[in-house]
Amino acid sequence: MGASTAPIGAERGPVPPEAGIGLRFLHHQAVLDERPPVAWLEVHTENYLGGGTPLAYLEAIRRDYPIALHCVGLSLGSAEGLDLGHLDRVRRTVERIAPALVSEHLSWSIAEGRYLADLLPLPMTEEALDIVCRHVDQTQTVLRRRILVENPSSYLRWRHSTIPEWEFLAAVARRTGCGILCDVNNIYVSACNHGWNPSIYLAALPPAAIGEIHLAGHSVRQLEGGRTLRIDDHGSRVIPEVWELYAEALARFGPVPTLIEWDTNLPALAVLVGEAARAAALLDCARQIADADAA
C-alpha cells in the first residue's frame, strides 16, 4: 500500500471541470476495453472496501482516468456518532486509490447501530447542523483532505425543521470548509416533492464551494388525488427540466466537474457517454461565457 503520502489528485491529476460518468461493476471491462471519451469517472467507495477483482479493476482504470470516490455509508448526520470502523475502511480505500475528489451526503443512515440502507433526510435544526459539522470535521481529519457534501433528494420533511435545506448546506460548507456536491437532479426532485423553488436553492449556495455537480434521471409516482411524488432512482435519462436547471447552475457557478449517475436498469456504456456528451456541450458554453467575462 504505502499510498498514504500520495498527493491529492490521482495519477491522472485532479478532476477537470468536464463531464464524467458513474462507473458500475457491469462496465468495468467495457471501460478498460473501449476507453470511452469521458473526462473522469466516479465510483461508490463502499463497493471497493475489500480487495480482489473490484479493486484490481479500479486500480487499472485509474491509470487512464481521474477517479472520484463517492461515499454512501458514512452517515454524517447520525446523532450517535460516526462508525469509526467504517470510516477507517473508507480511509484505507481513499489512501490506496488517491482519488481526485471524495464526497458524501447531507443525510443519515444509521440508528442504534443499524444501517438503514438509504439516505434519510435530517431535521433541519441547529442541533443537526452542529452534529453534521462535527462529523464533517472528523471525516476531513481522518481522511486528511477536504470532502464534498451532497444535497440529498427526499420524500418527507420533519415538523420541527427550522432552517431551509439550502441554508443548512451552505452553513455546513462555511463552518467546516468542506465543498458542496450540488446534485441538480436532487434539487429538482426535492423541490417538486416539497414545493420549493429550485432557483432559490441554487442562489443560496456559495459558488466558490461548488466542487462537483451530479445529474441523473428519476421516476414519477402517481399518488391519489392527482399528486405526484418524484423518486430519485437513477434509472433513466436526465429529463429536460433538469437539463434546464443544470444550465442555470452553470450560469451561476461557472464550469464545474459534472457527473452522469445511473444505478438501476443500467444501460450500455454508450448511453452514459451520450448523456455525458450533452453535459459537456453545456459545460463548453459555460466556459465560453466565463472566458468572455474574463476578457
Add this chain to the structure above:
Amino acid sequence: MPTLREIQQAVGRSVIAGDDALAAGHVLADGLPPQARLGIYRNNFIGNATTALRLSYPAIHSLVGAEFFEGAASIFIAAEPPRRADLDAYGEGFPEFLAGFPPAGALPYLAGVARLEWAVNRALHAPDMEPLDLARLGAVAAADRDRIAFLLHPSVGLVEADHPLDAVWRAVLAQDDNAMAAIDLDAGPVRLLVERCATGVEVTRLEEPAWRFAAALYASRPLRRAIEAAPEVDAAALLAEHLAAGRFIGFELVDGPITSGLHS
C-alpha cells in the same frame, strides 16, 4: 421538540420493524400520509438489503426462486438488520437462519449451500494482503520449526458439509439441469477449500486427511500439532502447496517447546 437521536431511533423502528407510532408524529403530511412517506424508506431498506443478500447468495436465489427468496430475506432482514454500511459484509447469519426456517425444510442441503456461498462471498471481498515471504520462513532455525503457527490469508476458508454441496452450487450457477439431476445427494460428506484467485473464487475438494491437516494449519496451530493431527499425509508436500498458493500472510513461533503426543 424531539432530539435528533429520538427522531433517528423512531425512524429506525419504523423502517426495520414497521412501527410508525413514534416516527409518524414527527413527519409533515403535506398531501401524503406520514406512514406512506416512511413506507418509501422502508421499501428502499428492504429492497437494498435484499439485493445485497441476493448478490451474496445467488445459488440460494436460483434454488428457491425470487418469491421465496424475497419472503425469507424480509424476515431475516427484520430479525438481523445490517450493522455496517458496507453491504458486501451483510448476511453472515443467513445460512443459520435458513437452517431454522421451516418452509425451507424440504431442501435439507439449502443451509449448507448458503454456508458455501458465504465462504465464497468472504473470499471475494477479503482485503488484499501480501502472502508470506518464504525467505522469512527459511530463516527459522530447524529446532524451531515445530513451533511455527501460520496466519491465514483472509480470502481463504474451509467448508465441511454432509452433502456434495459444491456439485449443487456449480450446477445451479451454471443453470445446468442435467448436472443437477445427476447429483447423488447421499454421496456422503465433502470437505472444501475456498480461495480467491486472479479471476474469482475457486472451490476445491480436499481428501479427509488433507482437510484435517489444513484445518489445523488454518487455525494457527503449531506445525507439529498439524502434523500430528494428520499423520498419514505427506505434510511437507501439502505444506509446500499451501505456501506456493500464498494462503498464509505470516507466522509466529508459539512459545515453549511442543511436546509430542499432547493435543493443545
